[in-house]
Amino acid sequence: MCGIVGLFIKDPKLEPELGGLLSTMLDVMCDRGPDSAGFAVYGAGAPGAVKLTLRGPAGTDFAALGGRLGLPVAPRDTHAVLTIPAGREIEVRARIATLAPEVAVISSGSRMELYKEVGLPADVAKRFNLAGMAGTHAIGHTRMATESAVTTDGAHPFSTGPDQCLVHNGSLSNHAGVRRELEREGLRLATQNDSEVAAAYLTHRMKGGDSLGSALEHSLEDLDGFYTFVVGTESGFGVLRDPIACKPAVMAETDQYVAFGSEYRALVDLPEIGKARVWEPEPAKVYFWERAA
Known part of the structure; x- marks a missing residue:
């Protein structure tokens, strides 16, 4: 069990508040992943x-x-x-x-800066002064390690390409085989974490010419297991749940932002959340928001 949060700012007036809003969202997910945390912020x-x-x-x-x-x-x-x-x-x-x-x-x-450490997510956010960061979008993760050691290397997000990173809630059953294929293509992964394999897979597809949306669609065929991915790129962020969608996820959208949380309570302190369109992302459906050039 892990916690994922993501926030994409549509209204530039809200960009100075990005870090503060994400910090609050991350704090709420402490009990879903108390051993380590990380976040990526897309600023100037x-x-x-x-x-x-x-x-x-x-x-x-x-x-x-x-x-x-x-x-x-x-x-x-x-x-x-x-x-x-x-x-x-x-x-x-x-x-x-x-x-x-x-x-x-x-x-x-x-544009991307990435920070992660072992410790209670609220404390990790304070150590790096997440609340003081500004930008257009950010994603974060709180980890409860169930299949690997509690280390900073194992914390999310994982980045395997320029301005691209991934956070993941779930488990991939075929990550070892995918890892071997990626390594044969020349990619070098730093950890044994299945989430890094997922990040590298998307990077590899995109280097081959796929858009993020296309790479995520291909992952439905090539990555087995149960998962929710939230992916950050230089221009936006995407969301994908596996075809069974057994991991919890909720999204909210207003004229000012799009937000993702593993649970609705991660979203309750966002501006005008009561007026937001709130929904559960569909299984095996790619969602992507991109900032204007």
């Missing part, structure tokens, strides 16, 4: 720049690492965001591996 980006989200052991001197790299870095607890010219990503990743092999790059993208 700079033309020609890429954000690398770094994670290191407690006490990592990210400022010193940024100084050695000659690049601006913004530390947040055990994580930091390094902003680099887009054409230098491969070089900078290689230098990080040499200068600070204990530091992991957990996401990259023009």
